[in-house]
Amino acid sequence: xxxxxxxxxxxxxxxxxxxxxxxxxxxxxxxxxxxxxxxxxxxxxxxxxxxxxxxxxxxxxxxxxxxxxxxxxxxxxxxxxxxxxxxxxxxxxxxxxxxxxxxxxxxxxxxxxxxxxxxxxxxxxxxxxxxxxxxxxxxxxxxxxxxxxxxxxxxxxxxxxxxxxxxxxxxxxxxxxxxxxxxxxxxxxxxxxxxxxxxxxxxxxxxxxxxxxxxxxxxxxxxxxxxxxxxxxxxxxxxxxxxxxxxxxxxxxxxxxxxxxxxxxxxxxxxxxxxxxxxxxxxxxxxxxxxxxxxxxxxxxxxxxxxxxxxxxxxxxxxxxxxxxxxxxxxxxxxxxxxxxxxxxxxxxxxxxxxxxxxxxxxxxxxxxxxxxxxxxxxxxxxxxxxxxxxxxxxxxxxxxxxxxxxxxxxxxxxxxxxxxxxxxxxxx
Numbered sequence: 078x079x080x081x082x083x084x085x086x087x088x089x090x091x092x093x094x095x096x097x098x099x100x101x102x103x104x105x106x107x108x109x110x111x112x113x114x115x116x117x118x119x120x121x122x123x124x125x126x127x128x129x130x131x132x133x134x135x136x137x138x139x140x141x142x143x144x145x146x147x148x149x150x151x152x153x154x155x156x157x158x159x160x161x162x163x164x165x166x167x168x169x170x171x172x173x174x175x176x177x178x179x180x181x182x183x184x185x186x187x188x189x190x191x192x193x194x195x196x197x198x199x200x201x202x203x204x205x206x207x208x209x210x211x212x213x214x215x216x217x218x219x220x221x222x223x224x225x226x227x228x229x230x231x232x233x234x235x236x237x238x239x240x241x242x243x244x245x246x247x248x249x250x251x252x253x254x255x256x257x258x259x260x261x262x263x264x265x266x267x268x269x270x271x272x273x274x275x276x277x278x279x280x281x282x283x284x285x286x287x288x289x290x291x292x293x294x295x296x297x298x299x300x301x302x303x304x305x306x307x308x309x310x311x312x313x314x315x316x317x318x319x320x321x322x323x324x325x326x327x328x329x330x331x332x333x334x335x336x337x338x339x340x341x342x343x344x345x346x347x348x349x350x351x352x353x354x355x356x357x358x359x360x361x362x363x364x365x366x367x368x369x370x371x372x373x374x375x376x377x378x379x380x381x382x383x384x385x386x387x388x389x390x391x392x393x394x395x396x397x398x399x400x401x402x403x404x405x406x407x408x409x410x411x412x413x414x415x416x417x418x419x420x421x422x423x424x425x426x427x428x429x430x431x432x433x434x435x436x437x438x439x440x441x442x443x444x445x446x447x448x449x450x451x452x453x454x455x456x457x458x459x460x461x462x463x464x465x466x467x468x469x470x471x472x473x474x475x476x477x478x479x480x481x482x483x484x485x486x487x488x489x490x491x492x493x494x495x496x497x498x499x500x501x502x503x504x505x506x
Contacts, residue, residue, distance in 0.1 A: 087368040089482075090441055094407055097377055098421075100389045101337065101411045107268040111256055114248050116309040117266035118417035123242045125259045128232035133188040134166075137227040140179040140201060140216060141170075141192035144224045155202070155217040164189060179216060188228055195227035235259060247418060267417035272305045272408075273332035274298055275315040277325065277343045277352055278395065283317065296468055297341040297400045301393070304404050305339075310412045325355045333382040336415060339408060342395030345374035352392075356380070362390065368482055370440040371396060371465035372403035396465035402443050402477065405498070424497045426476075428455035434480045434487040441482045445474035448495055457495050475499040 088096075106120035135141065142158065150156040158179035162172040166185035174180055174191035182188075182195060198204070202217040235241050241255055248256075248266065256264055276298040284294050295317055302312035313335050318328035332338040343352025344364060353376070356362045360380035367375055376392030391408055393400040410421040428448055436442050446457040460473040476495040480487050487493055 087366045087373075087440075090367060090369050090406055093365060093367045093375065093377070094410055097389075097391065097407050097411050098414055100377075100379060100387075101415050103417050104268050104270055104336065104415050106265045108263050108265055110263055111253055111261060114264055114266050115250070115253065116416075117248055117269065119242055119244050119246045119248065120265040120267050120417070122240045122244050123256065123259070123261070123264070125235045125237055125239050125241050127235075127259060128237050129235035129258055130229055130231055130233060133231050134229050135182045135184055135186050135188060135195045135227060136229050137195050137197045138183050139181075139195045139197040139227065140218070141174055141182045141189050141195050142179045142218070142222075143174060143176065143192060144194040144222055144226065146176060147194075147196070147218055147221045150218055150221050152219045155219045157215055157217045160214055160216055162189075179218075181213075181216075193224045193228070194222045196222055197227065245417065245419065267415075270310045270336040270412055270415040271313055271334075272310045272412065273313040273315055273335035273338045274302045274305065275318055275328050275332055275338065275340045277318045277320070277340055279320045281317045296397050297393070297395070300397065300401055300468070300471075301339055301341065301404055301408075304401065304409070305412065308409050308412050309416050320349055320351055322351065322355065325352065329355065329359060329380070333380060333388050335388065337408075337411065338380065338388055338390045339393060339404075340376075340390070341393045341400045344376040344392040345394060348395070356390065356392065360387070360390065362392075364392075367403075368440045369402070369406065370436075370438075370442045371399035372406070372443075373399075373440065375403060375407070377407075394465070397468040398445070398471055399465045401468075401471050405477070405496075406443075424500045426455055426495050426497060427492050428457040428476075428478070428495050430478065430487055430489055430491050430493040431456050432459040433489050434459070434478065434493070436480045436482075436485050436487075439482055442480035443477040443496070444480065445470040446476050446478040446495060447474060448476045448497065455495070457493055 147156055160181055161178045163181035164170045164186045165183045169187060170189035172180060174189050180189045196218050200220055206213055241259060242252055246252060276295045280292055281295040282292045298314060302314050305312040315328050315331050318325045360378055362376055362378035365375045366373055372394055374394050378390055379387040380390045382388040393403045413421050434442055434444050444463055445460040447460060449456050457478045460470045476497045479494045
């Protein structure tokens with residue numbers, strides 16, 4: 078197989094990512110209401126202050142009994158019990174189970190003293206008694222049960238003093254449920270990064286404005302801000318900076334209050350130099366060529382924030398697909414690192430390529446693809462024209478099919494690695 082020769086003045090995607098990650102810190106902790114912490118990372122070990130369950134309780138609706146009272150019981154030889162009380166979830170039992178007695182009990186209710194098993198309603202004659210209007214002061218049980226049957230033991234789920242969730246845990250709905258179960262109303266988490274998003278260019282209009290000749294709508298500001306939200310950050314949308322010194326400077330000043338500034342456009346060789354000049358004057362910024370298609374031109378470094386605080390800045394290309402792909406590969410891992418996340422990777426699968434991918438210049442190609450699953454095999458279909466200006470190619474895609482830098486062509490039927498943008502049952506048809 079013929080392989081491309083790499084140009085040494087280009088950074089690999091991995092080198093670019095390492096440089097970006099090296100300049101962003103894990104952010105400090107904050108105390109947040111529990112329901113606002115989804116996707117955030119615990120900043121402390123969480124210990125339980127109680128047992129869960131706090132008491133032995135019933136796993137079934139039925140009758141709490143002593144198991145030895147049922148030895149020899151069967152459908153032909155049921156054992157009759159005197160019913161001395163009832164207990165529901167949230168109540169405490171007021172009676173002790175003695176030989177020959179039972180207490181009617183509901184799921185979750187504490188096991189009465191003296192009882193060591195629960196017989197489900199279905200294994201008694203309660204229903205027949207109700208149908209024939211007989212009193213429920215006695216009940217017949219039609220079979221034996223072992224000790225501990227249908228009893229949930231105190232501390233079975235969580236024991237007092239136990240670390241229920243260690244520092245560094247990503248809070249999903251299940252973890253939030255665990256924290257609620259031990260009584261936590263607020264929790265210490267790594268705070269969400271505030272990401273300022275700024276689009277640049279005289280040609281841009283905001284959605285809702287009347288379209289004028291020669292103008293286009295600002296899609297990048299919205300796709301990038303939405304990506305920030307998707308991965309757990311807080312976007313600070315700065316709108317559009319025009320190609321003049323005053324506008325650029327004012328908008329950049331607004332962005333320097335954030336944890337990171339992302340700009341789009343103004344970083345490629347063909348752009349006006351004004352964006353580059355302003356960025357260089359405000360900090361230490363390098364302009365890169367990265368060995369990826371789309372999104373070859375990038376800028377990255379730090380700007381001087383209030384009090385000299387360094388503010389990481391990532392300059393994405395202006396083409397909409399380039400901006401989104403560069404965000405996925407470089408900004409998304411940085412955002413996740415700031416959140417305290419350890420796993421910075423997107424799921425990657427192997428699929429059979431249904432269309433040809435041509436690599437013309439030795440860059441890593443990220444082709445927009447729809448992954449389907451047929452009979453246990455993944456197939457990757459390209460979404461049509463792959464120009465970096467065709468944003469609908471991203472809207473149709475659920476993954477990025479990757480052609481390595483040194484492979485000139487991947488033919489239909491070959492295996493391809495696909496970075497999944499969406500990974501759910503709904504997204505793999």
